Amino acid sequence: MEKKILDRAQLSAEREAYAKCFELQKKKVLVCGGTGCVAGGSLEIYEEIIRLVKEKGLVCDVELCEDPHGETVGVKKSGCHGFCEMGPLVRIEPFGYLYTKVQLSDCEEIVEKTIVGEEHIERLAYKMNGVVYKEQEEIPFYKKQTRLVLEHCGHIDATSIREYLAIGGYKAFEKALFDMKSEDIINEITESNLRGRGGGGFPTGRKWAQVARQTSPTKYIVCNGDEGDPGAFMDRSIMEGDPHRMLEGMMIAGIATGASEGYIYVRAEYPLAVERLKTAIAQATEAGLLGENILGTGFSFTMHINRGAGAFVCGEGSALTASIEGKRGMPRVKPPRTVEHGLFDEPTVLNNVETFANVPLIILNGSQWYKGIGPENSPGTKAFALTGNITNTGLIEVPMGTTLREVIFEVGGGMRGGSDFKAVQIGGPSGGCLTADMLDLPLDFDSLKKAGAMIGSGGLVVMDSSTCMVEVARFFMNFTQNESCGKCVPCREGTKRMLEILERIVNGNGRDGDIELLSELADTISATALCGLGKTAASPVVSTIKYFRDEYEAHIYDKKCPAGGCKKLVTYVIDPALCKGCSKCARNCPVGAISGEIKKPFVIDTQKCIKCGACASACNFKAISQQ
Amino acid sequence: MNNEFNYTVIDDILNEYPPTAVIAILQAVQEHYHYLPREAFPYIAKKLNVGEARIYSVATFYENFSLEPKGKYVIKCCDGTACHVRGSIPILEKLREELGLSEDKKTTDDLLFTVETVSCLGACGLAPAITVNDKVYGAMTPDKAVELLNTLKAESAEA
Numbered sequence: 001m002e003k004k005i006l007d008r009a010q011l012s013a014e015r016e017a018y019a020k021c022f023e024l025q026k027k028k029v030l031v032c033g034g035t036g037c038v039a040g041g042s043l044e045i046y047e048e049i050i051r052l053v054k055e056k057g058l059v060c061d062v063e064l065c066e067d068p069h070g071e072t073v074g075v076k077k078s079g080c081h082g083f084c085e086m087g088p089l090v091r092i093e094p095f096g097y098l099y100t101k102v103q104l105s106d107c108e109e110i111v112e113k114t115i116v117g118e119e120h121i122e123r124l125a126y127k128m129n130g131v132v133y134k135e136q137e138e139i140p141f142y143k144k145q146t147r148l149v150l151e152h153c154g155h156i157d158a159t160s161i162r163e164y165l166a167i168g169g170y171k172a173f174e175k176a177l178f179d180m181k182s183e184d185i186i187n188e189i190t191e192s193n194l195r196g197r198g199g200g201g202f203p204t205g206r207k208w209a210q211v212a213r214q215t216s217p218t219k220y221i222v223c224n225g226d227e228g229d230p231g232a233f234m235d236r237s238i239m240e241g242d243p244h245r246m247l248e249g250m251m252i253a254g255i256a257t258g259a260s261e262g263y264i265y266v267r268a269e270y271p272l273a274v275e276r277l278k279t280a281i282a283q284a285t286e287a288g289l290l291g292e293n294i295l296g297t298g299f300s301f302t303m304h305i306n307r308g309a310g311a312f313v314c315g316e317g318s319a320l321t322a323s324i325e326g327k328r329g330m331p332r333v334k335p336p337r338t339v340e341h342g343l344f345d346e347p348t349v350l351n352n353v354e355t356f357a358n359v360p361l362i363i364l365n366g367s368q369w370y371k372g373i374g375p376e377n378s379p380g381t382k383a384f385a386l387t388g389n390i391t392n393t394g395l396i397e398v399p400m401g402t403t404l405r406e407v408i409f410e411v412g413g414g415m416r417g418g419s420d421f422k423a424v425q426i427g428g429p430s431g432g433c434l435t436a437d438m439l440d441l442p443l444d445f446d447s448l449k450k451a452g453a454m455i456g457s458g459g460l461v462v463m464d465s466s467t468c469m470v471e472v473a474r475f476f477m478n479f480t481q482n483e484s485c486g487k488c489v490p491c492r493e494g495t496k497r498m499l500e501i502l503e504r505i506v507n508g509n510g511r512d513g514d515i516e517l518l519s520e521l522a523d524t525i526s527a528t529a530l531c532g533l534g535k536t537a538a539s540p541v542v543s544t545i546k547y548f549r550d551e552y553e554a555h556i557y558d559k560k561c562p563a564g565g566c567k568k569l570v571t572y573v574i575d576p577a578l579c580k581g582c583s584k585c586a587r588n589c590p591v592g593a594i595s596g597e598i599k600k601p602f603v604i605d606t607q608k609c610i611k612c613g614a615c616a617s618a619c620n621f622k623a624i625s626q627q
Numbered sequence: 628m629n630n631e632f633n634y635t636v637i638d639d640i641l642n643e644y645p646p647t648a649v650i651a652i653l654q655a656v657q658e659h660y661h662y663l664p665r666e667a668f669p670y671i672a673k674k675l676n677v678g679e680a681r682i683y684s685v686a687t688f689y690e691n692f693s694l695e696p697k698g699k700y701v702i703k704c705c706d707g708t709a710c711h712v713r714g715s716i717p718i719l720e721k722l723r724e725e726l727g728l729s730e731d732k733k734t735t736d737d738l739l740f741t742v743e744t745v746s747c748l749g750a751c752g753l754a755p756a757i758t759v760n761d762k763v764y765g766a767m768t769p770d771k772a773v774e775l776l777n778t779l780k781a782e783s784a785e786a
Contacts, residue, residue: 035748035750035763036750036752036763036765038763039750039756039762039764039765040753084750085752087752228746228747229747230708231708231751232747232751233750233751233752267749268654269748271761306648306650306651307650307654308691309654309689309690309692311688311689325647326648326649326650326651326685327681328684328685329688344647387708387751387754388708388713389712393752393754459708461708463712475708475711476708483746
């Protein structure tokens with residue numbers, strides 16, 4: 001239970017008391033409590049470390065208090081450290097040691113050697129190319145990053161408002177509430193040129209100003225946490241790892257625009273984020289930072305959580321507000337725009353999670369500071385989810401304008417297993433694929449738009465030479481087709497037709513003229529669909545045709561998949577030089593397509609072959625290959 | 628399903644939420660029954676003073692709602708981009724093969740397992756990933772999936 005804070009002086013006093021207690025935790029064990037590490041068993045590790053620390057007779061601190069007595073060992077479950085590939089992760093301060101792939105059985109040694117003995121355990125450290133990285137900040141994955149929005153993830157307990165206060169949390173809210181007028185806040189945000197992190201890149205300050213101008217007495221702040229892009233989990237990590245930062249951003253938006261109610265719309269697939277946000281809202285309400293007459297100023301703000309129910313289209317503004325209102329999540333015609341008639345038909349500020357999480361930083365450090373990071377036209381940092389065939393999957397944050405090459409080969413550690421880079425898919429189903437020629441492209445809103453892709457919410461899926469780009473296009477079209485809400489005919493029917501064409505191409509039944517037909521359908525859908533989902537539905541197809549037209553042609557005309565990814569287009573052949581004539585393949589073939597004489601090379605009848613691959617996996621001499 | 632439908636469960640849920648929160652109400656109903664029983668629709672509509680079509684339209688729009696009973700273990704096989712490029716489809720196929728399920732038949736007749744796909748769990752660092760009743764299992768392979776099924780079957784037989 002948090003003590004209710006009544007005024008500004010008390011807020012400062014509480015913050016100082018918790019900071020002192022935080023300081024007295026001379027050693028801190030930060031067990032990653034993000035979805036990835038939790039799946040690896042990190043919560044059991046957290047409990048075990050608490051037990052062991054106590055067993056050693058040390059004072060174990062899991063929650064900060066106002067009147068600390070002497071030095072303690074703090075044990076925390078932090079937000080996502082980002083290095084999900086190596087999880088479960090445990091960070092030990094003040095040494096900065098990062099232990100990777102920690103198992104329950106390692107806890108004893110960690111407590112014994114590192115907590116008590118202050119020794120480093122090399123066995124658990126991250127190693128690359130023969131180098132042992134003791135400290136987290138030395139690891140190349142972290143070294144190249146600039147973590148601002150994610151600065152607390154991995155450094156404080158994600159479930160404690162006291163820790164957030166101890167490191168200066170709600171200072172920006174305090175400043176906005178007491179020292180700034182509504183226009184000052186909006187000016188600062190406008191001046192900073194913060195652009196919406198949800199994909200569109202619309203200037204946040206301008207949006208806030210439009211809502212502030214509305215005369216309606218009721219206004220809403222809505223946070224879009226419906227991160228539906230497959231391959232993206234930045235917002236999930238922020239909601240799980242630093243929920244108070246995001247709440248603080250929303251509350252500042254409330255002061256700036258005169259709104260007193262906030263709604264957070266979270267995907268149903270993120271149960272942990274919902275839980276952490278609920279905890280954070282309950283704590284902030286108990287502490288008097290949410291509710292009526294906050295800190296005696298007369299400003300009131302309440303917060304609600306809405307869980308999504310599995311509809312990608314709800315990431316679109318008007319569909320999202322319809323969904324909160326308890327309706328089908330279908331976009332409507334705009335104007336009127338959300339800033340005028342949004343949630344419950346009232347003026348609404350709708351921003352995404354990462355955008356709100358940037359706000360406290362800007363209010364606290366000023367717009368000039370913010371503009372000093374990244375390029376002038378899209379300042380600040382951007383969080384990306386780095387996934388696919390890459391060595392280091394995980395959550396990263398880099399200044400806008402960082403090149404793809406730096407992200408993939410330096411932060412990401414290059415291709416998994418040394419395979420060849422083929423393309424990177426950016427921006428999810430609305431985005432596009434970028435090729436090796438474009439690796440030096442700076443990642444910012446405008447450069448990517450010019451290249452026919454978009455930053456989207458920030459999913460980067462790296463693909464190697466074994467990935468078939470036509471299949472990737474089919475994959476995204478299947479997704480979009482499933483998620484089309486059905487309101488507009490071009491999107492509902494057009495995506496269906498495009499999917500049919502793509503399916504027949506990957507199945508080896510592509511026809512002459514299919515590429516042209518796909519392009520024509522793509523143009524029509526983009527020109528006539530109502531919402532962003534529909535307008536960009538064809539982007540993955542358009543961009544793959546643009547950069548990988550030869551692959552489409554190989555599928556259609558030669559009935560071949562150059563990447564070897566399309567099962568129906570694979571031909572299995574027996575290399576007569578390697579075949580010993582043992583007949584094992586023939587015995588394993590379910591359709592009797594293989595024949596031959598013992599001790600002589602066997603042959604596959606391609607007419608009968610169903611391409612199941614049973615022969616290739618049965619062969620002891622690696623004589624059967626795909627072509 | 629029994630003829631005497633117990634509406635007190637629905638009443639309790641309706642008391643907890645404001646009338647606009649149709650989605651939250653249906654989510655709570657589904658959490659209780661593991662699906663949305665049709666008997667509930669006219670009752671909820673009457674109580675919220677809206678047309679039955681409104682409730683039905685919401686229930687059928689969102690992927691998460693199911694009008695069919697689901698299995699005790701709901702397995703969601705992630706087919707997001709990251710999982711897809713790391714081979715999620717062979718896992719899905721193996722699960723379906725083992726349980727005799729298909730794209731159209733998602734739940735086993737003994738109501739023990741439901742296998743469905745989800746577009747992204749946001750656990751891309753663990754790709755390919757699946758969840759069983761919201762618990763995430765990462766770095767899956769078809770073999771590991773079979774092993775997991777066997778564990779769950781054993782667990783259910785014991786209970």
